[in-house]
Amino acid sequence: MARVDLDEVRALVSAGPPTDEQVEEIYIPAGSAIVDQLVGQGLSDETLKQVELFVIADLIVGGPNSVLTSQQIGDASESYNVKSGTHSHYWRTAVLLSNGLLDNINKPRAVLRVYA
Numbered sequence: 001m002a003r004v005d006l007d008e009v010r011a012l013v014s015a016g017p018p019t020d021e022q023v024e025e026i027y028i029p030a031g032s033a034i035v036d037q038l039v040g041q042g043l044s045d046e047t048l049k050q051v052e053l054f055v056i057a058d059l060i061v062g063g064p065n066s067v068l069t070s071q072q073i074g075d076a077s078e079s080y081n082v083k084s085g086t087h088s089h090y091w092r093t094a095v096l097l098s099n100g101l102l103d104n105i106n107k108p109r110a111v112l113r114v115y116a
Helices: 006-012 020-036 045-061 089-097
Strands: 066-072 077-082
Touching: 006 020, 006 045, 020 045, 045 089
Parallel strands: none
Antiparallel strands: 066 077
């Protein structure tokens, strides 16, 4: 279940988020799924909510290194290309709030090397 609602995301992302429908159907569930991996790791519900809010904002804005690649006037559509490995200040804030746990979500816990 999402800890963040649409109004909270709107208030944080000043660059103009996607449509309400996109935020509610894509970005909030995606941010929630990411932050759900931090549950049970010593963060309070309020901290998890704040981390989730900043993760969603990062997903929406695509980071500071996003480049406009296409634009459509009718039905207003824009596409961006984001450099791999870069994150917005929203992501960096979420990492700080999570005490670095967020950066370790997809890292392997151990590496096994076999030498012949």
